[in-house]
Amino acid sequence: MKREIKKVLIANRGEIAVRIIRACQEMGIGTVAIYSDADRTSPHVLMADQAYRIGPAPSRESYLVTEKILEIATLSGADAIHPGYGFLSENASFASRVLEAGIEFIGPRPESIHTMGDKTEARKVVSAAGVPTVPGTADAVSDEKLVRDFAREFGYPILIKAAAGGGGKGMRVVSSESQLAAAFAGAQSEALSAFGDGRVYVEKYLERPRHIEFQILADKYGNTIHLGERECSIQRRHQKVVEETPSVIVDDDLRSRMGRMAVAAARACKYENAGTIECLVDKDRNFYFLEMNTRLQVEHPVTEMRTGIDIVHQQLRIAMGERLAFAQGDVQFRGHAIECRIYAEDPFNNFLPSTGTITHLKPSQGFGIREDRGVEQGGEISVYYDPMISKLVAHAQTRDDAILKLKRALHEYEILGVRVNIPFNLFVLDHPCFRSGEFDTHFVATHFRPELLRQASESDNTAAALVTAMLEDGRVHSTSTSNHNQNNSVSINGVGSKWKTRRLDYLR
Amino acid sequence: MENSSSRLSEVNVASYYVTIDVREYAVKFKPDGSVLVNDAPVDVDLRRQDTRTFSFLSDGSSKKVVAEKNADGYHLLVDGTLIEATIESERDRLLRAFDTQAKTAHKRTEVRAPMPALVVRVEVEVGQEVVAGQGLIILEAMKMENEIKASASGKVKEILVGKGKPVEKGERLIILE
Structure with missing residues (x-):
């Protein structure tokens, strides 16, 4: 069952393509990039050994076209395809087509993708393996009595939601029996007017839920282990923003119980390669299977930092038919890792996506900081793809130290040309509820208001005003640095001002 | 230094x-x-x-x-x-x-006919100070009389039409300054 992989086609772009190319290079494996017209000079193209045009900028005409990807794989002589995340990564028929073409798919079997991609089917399969799921009715309910019976069995609060659902329409939280009749009727009529389908489901409503997920590694021989949890409760409109490991609420006992559950869920669909079991954990630390992501996850670096295990290397080794070189007991957890995502969006203006050319980019550096990024200075943030620019990860001995390190790195990060959410990330890291660990998936909705974002200090503003005036007046000359430095500067003496240094203010 | x-x-x-x-x-x-x-x-x-x-x-x-x-x-x-x-x-x-x-000093406002009409009556004289909203001229169109009002305060600089004159849509009637 061993099979050599000499050349990998990366069916993706951006930071994850760069991440995968790096792993291949480290392992001496050749790389083939594909690019749309918008990505001709993107870092993944520059880094790969071979690169082929896949089509116009829109992903439907490029990164999502199975035929073209297979054509390029054959043409370039790739013997494996890594799908990254997003695009075709969780598309079972893409995985099948790749295998049918005699090319290794770096990920799970198509059947596993298919099973876990169907939410109802996934719940059924993992439940059969003894994995807890959020209690709910399997079918739509039309009889109020059934709703009442459900609530009596599992307790209030319960959630009534539209079968055709989405966007909170036709959704009602019921916290006592007296509210039930009105809420049930209300949800049904709202669902009918919103979706033309009045069917509703009922499930247990989890209070103060946290999103906690487990990283899984499974080889082709049934060896399945977990690499611990990731706490991903800090989300904005279901988009994760800050992720960390360990979670403050997961102790050794909960970790081993949830870990066993995650391994059982993965085994239930005969999973192989790297995957993630997403769970909800309520305020009483009851955990429930939510879904499985059958691919490499955006936030995988925090797990890598804490375990020292390169997950992409493992994906490649598993695909080559190697056995996992370590068992569950060999996985060592060290320190604390936090990641925040830097998006091209304006937190002062309702997170409006910001497009344009990155005119200046100098990322943070230093001990304990890792950055995964797929765009360089001069690169374009376009409307075609995800606005994520970078993932900044801090690893330190304790959670507090990791937070301070990440804050330092966010302050150090320099980017101009597009607006970024760095002030929002700092808001999260500074918030007392984040610091104390008392937060849930409602954190952003509950606590965030744009006026709470940190504003520039008065001394920063004054400096900015002075620099602006000096540049406008031509008082700073852009002569070559080999000249006497006085050509490059202006120094003006006045009476001592009262400016104070604020260099370490943010480390409070 | x-x-x-x-x-x-x-x-x-x-x-x-x-x-x-x-x-x-x-x-x-x-x-x-x-x-x-x-x-x-x-x-x-x-x-x-x-x-x-x-x-x-x-x-x-x-x-x-x-x-x-x-x-x-x-x-x-x-x-x-x-x-x-x-x-x-x-x-x-x-x-x-x-x-x-x-711009303020030389700001001119041209009052134009909003539709083809007949001038019924001019209600101001050259040199007269008017305030915003004051009636300037009455036009008749479709058997209806419409009063055209000053959109800004100023002095009447010029009156370009007289009683009984037919005007086209957009034609200048009065210039305010």
């Missing part, structure tokens, strides 16, 4: 108004090399490190500044914090003020 001062002493006082959010900073460069922000003297040493990156020193306080000029003004990162600034020189400001004044 002396060199820069003497070089600067060759130029006249240069004044700028920098706006950041709602705050304005008046920056003055004097011929003797001193610089004032909102009339307070400040010590500043600014050096370019590369195209957009500068070292800013003031009384021992050190800041890294990345600055870029674009269509709406300047974008600056001061120790990592994004600041947007717009700037106007003293000269630009005077010109703008003069321009605004000139």
Whole structure:
């Protein structure tokens, strides 16, 4: 069952393509990039050994076209395809087509993708393996009595939601029996007017839920282990923003119980390669299977930092038919890792996506900081793809130290040309509820208001005003640095001002 | 240091108004090399490190500044914090003020016919002061009388039509100043 992989086609772009190319290079494996017209000079193209045009900028005409990807794989002589995340990564028929073409798919079997991609089917399969799921009715309910019976069995609060659902329409939280009749009727009529389908489901409503997920590694021989949890409760409109490991609420006992559950869920669909079991954990630390992501996850670096295990290397080794070189007991957890995502969006203006050319980019550096990024200075943030620019990860001995390190790195990060959410990330890291660990998936909705974002200090503003005036007046000359430095500067003496240094203010 | 001062002493006082959010900073460069922000003297040493990156020193306080000029003004990162600034020189400001004044002084309002009609009556005379909303002229169209009102206050400079005259849509009727 061993099979050599000499050349990998990366069916993706951006930071994850760069991440995968790096792993291949480290392992001496050749790389083939594909690019749309918008990505001709993107870092993944520059880094790969071979690169082929896949089509116009829109992903439907490029990164999502199975035929073209297979054509390029054959043409370039790739013997494996890594799908990254997003695009075709969780598309079972893409995985099948790749295998049918005699090319290794770096990920799970198509059947596993298919099973876990169907939410109802996934719940059924993992439940059969003894994995807890959020209690709910399997079918739509039309009889109020059934709703009442459900609530009596599992307790209030319960959630009534539209079968055709989405966007909170036709959704009602019921916290006592007296509210039930009105809420049930209300949800049904709202669902009918919103979706033309009045069917509703009922499930247990989890209070103060946290999103906690487990990283899984499974080889082709049934060896399945977990690499611990990731706490991903800090989300904005279901988009994760800050992720960390360990979670403050997961102790050794909960970790081993949830870990066993995650391994059982993965085994239930005969999973192989790297995957993630997403769970909800309520305020009483009851955990429930939510879904499985059958691919490499955006936030995988925090797990890598804490375990020292390169997950992409493992994906490649598993695909080559190697056995996992370590068992569950060999996985060592060290320190604390936090990641925040830097998006091209304006937190002062309702997170409006910001497009344009990155005119200046100098990322943070230093001990304990890792950055995964797929765009360089001069690169374009376009409307075609995800606005994520970078993932900044801090690893330190304790959670507090990791937070301070990440804050330092966010302050150090320099980017101009597009607006970024760095002030929002700092808001999260500074918030007392984040610091104390008392937060849930409602954190952003509950606590965030744009006026709470940190504003520039008065001394920063004054400096900015002075620099602006000096540049406008031509008082700073852009002569070559080999000249006497006085050509490059202006120094003006006045009476001592009262400016104070604020260099370490943010480390409070 | 002396060199820069003497070089600067060759130029006249240069004044700028920098706006950041709602705050304005008046920056003055004097011929003797001193610089004032909102009339307070400040010590500043600014050096370019590369195209957009500068070292800013003031009384021992050190800041890294990345600055870029674009269509709406300047974008600056001061120790990592994004600041947007717009700037106007003293000269630009005077010109703008003069321009605004000139525009106000010579502001003409042309009152035009909103539809083809017949002039029923002119209600004002040349030289008369009118206020916004005051009736100027009555037009008849589709057997209906419509009063055309002044959109702004001013003095009647010219009346271009008389009673009984048919007018086209958009034709000038009265000029206010």
